Amino acid sequence: MSSAADAPPPAEAWLGGCLTLRQPPRGAHRAGTDAVLLAASAGAQAGETVCDLGAGTGAVGLAVARACPETRVMLVERDPEAAALACLNAEENGLSARVRVIEADVTAQGRERRSAGLLPDSVDLLLTNPPFFEPGRHRASPVAARAAAHGFSEPGGLEAWLRTCADLLRPGGRLVLIHRADALPACLDALAGRFGGIQVTPVQPRADTAAIRVLVAGVRGSRAPFVLMPALVLHGPDGRFTDRVEAMHRGEGLS
Template sequence: MSPPDSASPPESWLGGRLSLRQPPRGAHRAGTDAALLAASADSKTASGMTVCDLGAGTGAVGLAVALACPEARVTLVERDPEAAGLARRNVEENGLADRVRVIEADVTAPGRERRQAGLLPDSVDLLLTNPPFFEPGRTRSSPVSAKAAAHGFSEPGGLEAWLRTCADLVRPGGRLVLIHRADALPACLDALAGRFGGLEVTPVQPRADAPAIRVLVSGVRGSRAPFALVPALVLHGPDGRFTPAVEAMHRGAAP
């Protein structure tokens, strides 16, 4: 993919408050998952926090949080050089360079390599992440290399390594929120066990009468609070349109 120019104009996000450059259609692009993840950062609780968008792509989640939380300082972490380049441009074009930085790093790299890149232990108050969805061999890879890398891990045990890095970055008492496939919930809970407590799972259903397709999982590092399964978030009403709550999340208007 060539660097963004006038042929790849920015798209309107959050009701026009965020200008977001993304790769061409067919590549990995931010959508509803990103909107739901960004909405999990309540502006009241995230104000003044150090926030990390881990696996940020072009920065949609972290930039949305930076807009909603004017006192938050945000780090976007992305390993793909082209996506990281778009993220840097998005930071500049949205006037957020004073509070948002981009770190180009592999989330699953050894600790020493991550620290050299600037990912320091116990440095994050709120970490938001949309990990790759598939382990090797679990699905047919996209012919678009960047999309394949965004959707799947290259080595077995990738989710465990990813969430281990999350636990390294989040300070004790800090919060993690992730979004994943619904059928990956057991693997997510296994990887979080002993690292995060007070786990709260929100099923995400396409319709009220349909099984969940995503889960939002929230936890606090070191907490001993009990597990909670909370009411589902329903994406679409009977008319096929987004529900009012989800539509508001797309506009950045509701946590």
């Protein structure tokens, strides 16, 4: 018989109740506004195979699966406990028939990735929130799972991560990622030669502040020009979410 310590964390409403998620307790890595913005930027279409790469407990990919019933979704996560919660979340939201969880290291060599089920040219839309830091560039969290989610263990991690994105996507497939604003040059360097039609949306806390995040979209193999999109502003003068961002948190307009 399982002990109370073995029981999964309680289910919580997410995206205004569009989903219920079981997530680690606060202090560990949990889905927040970054995941909301990424899910809201997905643009999934009927019949597509969608991959949430570095899925954690599955928030982004499950949101897309719920909003677009004719998609097939892969949740890729290397942490066994997070992957197990992603499986449970898919089941409890009635999405198991269209959602597959793959436990794999995104930055592993090609043969290892493919043996885990990450096959080349197999994805139409890839959504990802990569770890934010290269080793030695930040103070790692004392919580091991949070530290692993926020930082790469080896130099060149972002390059390897985005190389895997290109490998998984079909020619013409679409990538959407969210990252720190100051990491934009590194993101663009890693995407060069693999993606075109790059669109960058700065994400600002308020209209009069510098961006803290960027949403970056691109198309594998495209030669379309770069586009800098209008900024997405999170908070109004009163400190509350803007109407647009509040609607995103309720899951409105998600596709």
